[in-house]
Amino acid sequence: MTLYLMTFFLFLVGLYGATTKRDIIKIILAIGIMGYSVNLFLILIAYRSGAIYPILTKSLGKELMVDPLPQALVLTAIVIELGITALLASLAIRIFEKYKTFDITQVRRLKG
Amino acid sequence: MPVEIWLHFILGFMIIGAIAALEIKDVLSAIIAVGIVGLGLSVAFLFLQAPDLALVQFVFEILCMIILIRAFTHRKEHKIDLKSNVVLVAIAVVILSVVFVLGIFAFKELPSFGKPIARIAERYLTKGPQETGSANIVTSIILDYRAYDTLGEITVLFTSILGAFTILRVIGRKQRR
Numbered sequence: 053m054t055l056y057l058m059t060f061f062l063f064l065v066g067l068y069g070a071t072t073k074r075d076i077i078k079i080i081l082a083i084g085i086m087g088y089s090v091n092l093f094l095i096l097i098a099y100r101s102g103a104i105y106p107i108l109t110k111s112l113g114k115e116l117m118v119d120p121l122p123q124a125l126v127l128t129a130i131v132i133e134l135g136i137t138a139l140l141a142s143l144a145i146r147i148f149e150k151y152k153t154f155d156i157t158q159v160r161r162l163k164g
Numbered sequence: 165m166p167v168e169i170w171l172h173f174i175l176g177f178m179i180i181g182a183i184a185a186l187e188i189k190d191v192l193s194a195i196i197a198v199g200i201v202g203l204g205l206s207v208a209f210l211f212l213q214a215p216d217l218a219l220v221q222f223v224f225e226i227l228c229m230i231i232l233i234r235a236f237t238h239r240k241e242h243k244i245d246l247k248s249n250v251v252l253v254a255i256a257v258v259i260l261s262v263v264f265v266l267g268i269f270a271f272k273e274l275p276s277f278g279k280p281i282a283r284i285a286e287r288y289l290t291k292g293p294q295e296t297g298s299a300n301i302v303t304s305i306i307l308d309y310r311a312y313d314t315l316g317e318i319t320v321l322f323t324s325i326l327g328a329f330t331i332l333r334v335i336g337r338k339q340r341r
Binding site: 053054055056057058059060061062064065066067068069071072073074077078080081082084085088091092095096097098099100101103104105106107108117118119120121123124125126127128130131132133134135136137138139141142143144145146148 | 167168171172175178182183186191195198201205208209215216217220221224228231232235248252253257260264267272275277278279280282284285288289292299300301302306310314320321323324327328
């Protein structure tokens with residue numbers, strides 16, 4: 053329960069950064085933090101106490117194993133996050149070249 | 165020590181790193197502080213018995229830091245000294261604390277830590293090795309049971325890299341003519 057709440061607090065820290073910061077770099081970092089907390093939450097609800105990783109070893113299937121399904125899905129999500137970060141960084145670079153600033157309140161003009 | 169205490173320690177460390185990343189003025193320090201969060205997450209995955217995820221998260225974090233440092237730290241003219249709007253920050257803090265209190269009620273309904281429901285996973289765990297022939301059950305889910313999911317992932321990754329390449333290319337169509 054407290055682990056879930058701490059993960060949720062980490063998500064809210066990221067949400068706070070994404071909503072209140074004016075710097076594009078800080079917004080990208082905040083979005084990354086939100087992604088981390090969601091991944092951690094999915095793995096937390098998959099954990100089973102006293103279980104081992106879901107890989108078959110010599111003692112075939114005797115031990116309990118943790119839930120492998122969220123692990124597979126989070127593996128997908130982590131890779132997609134890398135694509136998101138690269139795309140956001142390239143957009144920020146182009147915005148900086150056009151407007152000479154990372155301040156989102158200065159990015160107002162529609163220049164073609 | 166039990167896993168829960170280690171996880172509390174790592175999560176506290178990650179929260180401190182996240183707050184530091186959002187409040188530090190220097191760009192390089194902020195990116196490295198996010199690296200704290202990501203590498204702490206990798207250690208947390210190891211404690212939660214997910215070694216594949218720990219490896220992937222580690223590689224992802226290093227790549228992410230390389231991309232961000234390469235993209236943002238060489239701009240000398242840029243200093244983060246932007247003050248956020250005080251009224252906006254106050255409203256955001258109030259709303260987020262209300263959401264946190266509501267989250268306490270929501271998380272009470274979940275199964276407690278260490279007791280997953282794992283209804284679908286029972287079949288994967290019992291029949292996975294016979295049906296797919298893979299010793300690693302996470303791999304058998306990714307590449308056999310949910311292979312279309314992985315295909316979609318590759319599509320999304322390809323599209324985002326293509327988008328980044330298109331945005332960042334030097335020679336536009338106009339200059340080439």
